[in-house]
Amino acid sequence: MRLTRREFARSALAASVAAALPAGLFSACSVSSNAAHTAGVRPLASPRNQFDNSSEIKFPKNFFWGTATAAYQIEGAWNEDGKGESIWDRFAHTPGKINNGDTGDVACDSYHRWRDDIRLMRAMNLNSHRFSISWPRVQPSGSGPANSKGIDYYSRLVDALLEARIRPMITLYHWDLPQALEDAGGWPNRDTAPRFADYVELVAQALGDRVSDWMLFNEPCAFVDLGHLEGTHAPGHKSLVDFLRASHTVNLAQGSSFRALKATRPSARVGTALSMIACEPATTSEEDKLAAERAHAMTNLWFLEPALNGRYPEALAFLPETVMRIESGDLDKMRAPLDFIGINLYYRTIVSAPSTLERLSHTQEWLFPVKMARGEQGPKTDFGWEIWPQALYDVVARITRDFNRPVIEITESGCSYSDGPDARGVIRDTRRIDYHRQYLQALARAIADGADVRGYHAWSLMDNFEWAEGFSQRFGLAYVDFKTQQRTIKESGRWYANVAASNALPPHPATPD
Numbered sequence: 001m002r003l004t005r006r007e008f009a010r011s012a013l014a015a016s017v018a019a020a021l022p023a024g025l026f027s028a029c030s031v032s033s034n035a036a037h038t039a040g041v042r043p044l045a046s047p048r049n050q051f052d053n054s055s056e057i058k059f060p061k062n063f064f065w066g067t068a069t070a071a072y073q074i075e076g077a078w079n080e081d082g083k084g085e086s087i088w089d090r091f092a093h094t095p096g097k098i099n100n101g102d103t104g105d106v107a108c109d110s111y112h113r114w115r116d117d118i119r120l121m122r123a124m125n126l127n128s129h130r131f132s133i134s135w136p137r138v139q140p141s142g143s144g145p146a147n148s149k150g151i152d153y154y155s156r157l158v159d160a161l162l163e164a165r166i167r168p169m170i171t172l173y174h175w176d177l178p179q180a181l182e183d184a185g186g187w188p189n190r191d192t193a194p195r196f197a198d199y200v201e202l203v204a205q206a207l208g209d210r211v212s213d214w215m216l217f218n219e220p221c222a223f224v225d226l227g228h229l230e231g232t233h234a235p236g237h238k239s240l241v242d243f244l245r246a247s248h249t250v251n252l253a254q255g256s257s258f259r260a261l262k263a264t265r266p267s268a269r270v271g272t273a274l275s276m277i278a279c280e281p282a283t284t285s286e287e288d289k290l291a292a293e294r295a296h297a298m299t300n301l302w303f304l305e306p307a308l309n310g311r312y313p314e315a316l317a318f319l320p321e322t323v324m325r326i327e328s329g330d331l332d333k334m335r336a337p338l339d340f341i342g343i344n345l346y347y348r349t350i351v352s353a354p355s356t357l358e359r360l361s362h363t364q365e366w367l368f369p370v371k372m373a374r375g376e377q378g379p380k381t382d383f384g385w386e387i388w389p390q391a392l393y394d395v396v397a398r399i400t401r402d403f404n405r406p407v408i409e410i411t412e413s414g415c416s417y418s419d420g421p422d423a424r425g426v427i428r429d430t431r432r433i434d435y436h437r438q439y440l441q442a443l444a445r446a447i448a449d450g451a452d453v454r455g456y457h458a459w460s461l462m463d464n465f466e467w468a469e470g471f472s473q474r475f476g477l478a479y480v481d482f483k484t485q486q487r488t489i490k491e492s493g494r495w496y497a498n499v500a501a502s503n504a505l506p507p508h509p510a511t512p513d
C-alpha cells in the first residue's frame with residue numbers, strides 16, 4: 001500500500017538516520033535555518049474539517065482549472081522513435097518490483113492517443129493541463145543532442161493544447177531519469193545537476209516560445225526518498241547516504257536549472273511541484289509540537305527552503321554536510337527564486353515525539369526525532385489515504401504566511417477509487433466528486449483568507465500507471481479500459497467540467513462533522 005510512500009517513509013528515515021550514521025560523519029549545522037523552531041508559530045490545525053458551501057463559491061477571475069499527468073504514467077511507447085531507457089523502464093522490467101508485474105510500456109498509450117486526451121480536456125472545459133516531459137525521450141542518454149522525434153511529440157502536444165485554449169504547464173522531471181545517467185551514479189552523483197540544467201535548456205529552447213509555465217521537479221521529496229532510501233521506487237536503492245546525496249544534488253539542480261531556464265526564456269514562469277503534507281501534532285505537548293515542526297521541515301521545506309532562502313531547514317538536528325558533500329558556495333547555487341510554488345497535497349500526518357525510551361534506543365536521536373502516523377478520523381480512499389480537506393487549507397495558509405504570500409498553484413490533488421462502468425456504461429464515482437468538492441471548499445477558504453492561489457489540477461486526467469501499484473489504483477476523472485484503451489469520462493469528470501465552466505463550486509450543504 002502506498003501509504004508507506006510518505007508517512008512511514010518519514011519514520012523509516014528517522015530510524016535509519018538515527019541508527020546508521022556515526023556522529024563523526026556530521027559537522028555542526030551551519031547551513032540550516034532554524035525554521036523548525038520558529039517561535040510563536042500559530043497552530044493552524046483546528047478541529048474543523050467541514051467547509052460550508054450552502055451557497056455557490058466563486059473562484060478568482062482567470063482561475064486555472066486543470067488536470068495533471070506524468071510521462072511515464074501515461075505515454076507508453078517506451079522504446080519508440082529513439083527514446084532512451086529510463087530508470088522506470090528498468091525498474092518496471094525487473095521482476096517483483098511492480099504490483100502484478102505491470103509496466104508502463106504501453107500505459108495509456110498517450111504517445112499515440114494524445115488527441116483523444118485533448119478531447120477529454122476539452123469536454124471537461126479545462127483551461128490548464130500539467131504534463132511532464134520524458135527526459136530520455138528528448139535526450140536519450142541524458143546528455144548530448146536532442147532526439148528530434150521526441151521533441152516533435154511534445155511540440156505537437158503543446159500546439160494542440162494552445163489551439164484548444166488550454167495552458168500547457170510543463171513538469172521537467174517527473175521521476176524518469178535516463179538510465180545512462182543512473183549508470184553514471186544517478187542523483188547521488190552531483191554531476192547529474194549540470195546534466196539536468198543542460199536538458200532543461202534544451203527543452204526551453206525547443207518549446208519555450210510557446211510555453212510560459214514550468215515546473216522543474218515533481219515531488220523531489222518522494223523520488224529522493226522512495227527511490228534512494230526505501231527502494232520501493234526506481235532506481236530502487238536502499239541507502240541513507242544515497243538519500244542524503246541525492247537530496248543535495250536535486251537542490252543544486254533546482255538552482256542551476258532555474259538559472260538555465262531563465263537565461264533561455266527570461267519571461268518564463270518557473271516553479272516546482274512539491275509534495276506537501278499537513279503535519280499535525282498528536283497532542284498539545286511542547287514535544288509533539290516541536291516534532292510536528294520538524295516533520296513539516298523535512299516533508300514540506302527540504303526542497304523549498306534551499307530554493308527560496310539558500311539554506312536547509314533544521315529538519316535534522318545536525319546537517320550531515322560531509323556525507324551530503326556540501327561544498328563551499330553550494331548554498332548560493334541552490335537558490336532558485338521560484339515564481340510560484342506548486343503544491344501536491346493529498347492528506348495529513350499526525351506527529352509525535354518519540355518517548356525517552358525510543359530516543360535512547362537510537363544513539364543519534366538528535367537527528368530526526370519524530371514519529372509520524374496516518375490520520376484515522378476521516379474516510380479512506382481505496383488506496384487507504386485519509387480524506388482530510390483541512391490539510392489543504394492548513395498547508396496553503398502556512399506556506400502563504402511563512403513565505404510572504406507567494407503565488408501558489410495546486411499542482412495535484414485527487415483520490416483513488418476503483419469504480420468502473422455500470423450496465424449502461426456510466427461510471428458513478430460520487431466519492432470522487434465529494435473529495436474534490438471538499439478539497440476545493442478548503443482551498444476557497446484559504447483564498448478568502450488571503451492565499452494567492454492561481455489554479456487547481458486534479459490528479460489525474462485519466463486512470464493510469466500508478467508507479468509501484470501498477471494499474472491497481474484509479475485516480476482518473478476519465479476511466480481507461482486498459483485492454484482497449486477506450487477512455488470514458490466519469491461522473492466526476494462531468495461534475496468538474498461544470499465547476500470549470502462556471503468557475504465556481506455549486507451550492508452543497510455541508511454534512512456535520
Ligand code: FCB
Nearest residue numbers: 070218219222459466475
Ligand atoms: C503523486 C505523484 C503522482 C501520482 C499521485 C497519485 O505523489 O506525483 O505521479 O502518483 O501521487
